[in-house]
Amino acid sequence: MTDINAYDAAPEGEFRDYVALLKPRVMSLVVFTAFVGLFVAPVDVHPFIAFCSVLFIALGGGASGALNMWYDRDIDAIMNRTQSRPIPSGRVEHSAALGLGLVLSIISVMMLGLVANWFAAGFLAFTIFFYAVVYTVWLKRWTPQNIVIGGAAGAFPPMIGWACATGGISIESLLMFALVFFWTPPHFWALALFMKEDYHNAGxxxxxxxxxxxxxxxxxxxxxxxxxPFALWLGVTSVGGPLYMAVAVVLNAAFIRGGWQVLRRDEDAAIADGYLVERRVFKLSLYYLFLHFLALLVQSWMGGW
Structure with a gap:
C-alpha cells in the first residue's frame, strides 16, 4: 500500500527555488556581458531581435547553472557556502533540476538559432556543454586549473552576443573573451583564500x-x-575609445596593486584580520569586470576613436 506520508515528505519547491537553480547572480553577469557584446558590434540589430537574443542566452546560462547544481549536489551539501541551495536543502529534487536544465538548454539553443543565427546558437550549445560537462563533471574535481580552463565558459557570452549581431567572431569579441577569461582566476582564487576549508572539506x-x-x-x-594588457588592447580596437581607456587604466592599476598586496600578505596577519585585504580584492574584482563592460557600453554610445 502506498504511504500517503511519503507524498508529504517529498520536497515541493517554490518558484523562487527553481529560479535559484538558474544561479541568477551568475546569470546577471552572463546577460550583461552578452548584451554589451551584441550592442557594441558594428551591426544594427532590431531591438526585438536583440532582446530575444539576450533572453535566450540568459536561459542558456540558467540551464548551465541548473545542470551544475544537479551534478554538484553532493559537494554542495558539504560546503557552507552552498548548503542552502535548493537541492542540498531539500527544497527541490535533483531530478527536477536535471529536467529543468535539459529543457532550458534545448529551448534556448533552438530559439536563439531561429531568432538570431545558427552560428550563435551553436556557440551557445557549446558553452552549455563546456560548463555542464567539461568544467562541472571533469575539470572541477580533477585539476587545480579547474578555474583557469573552466573560466572559458563564463567568458563566451560576450562572444555569443557579438555573434548574434555579426554571425561571426572578430578580434574585438576575442579580446572581450580574454578580459573575462583572465579575470576569472584571480577573482575566484581571492575568494578561495578565505573560503579554503569549504573546498578542502568537499574535496x-x-x-x-x-x-x-x-x-x-x-x-x-x-x-x-x-x-x-588584454584590457588595454581592447581599448585601441574599434569598440574602444578614450573613456574606456581611462577606465581600464585606473581599474587595472588598482587590480595590480590589490594583487601585489595579496602577494605580500603574511598568512598569520591575514588570519588575524579575517582576510580583510583578500576580501577587499575580491570585492574589487566584481567592480572590475562590471565597470569595464559598462565603459564599453557607454563608449559605444558616445563613439570611439
Missing part, C-alpha cells in the same frame, strides 16, 4: 588546497599582470 582541488595559499597569492598577482 575540490582548488589551488589553495593542492598547492597552498602562498602559491595562490603568487598566481593572483601574476594573472593581474597578464590581464592588464
Amino acid at each position: 575540490v582541488p582548488m589551488l589553495t588546497v593542492t598547492h597552498g595559499r602562498r602559491a595562490a597569492r603568487r598566481h593572483i598577482f601574476a594573472y593581474t599582470l597578464v590581464l592588464a
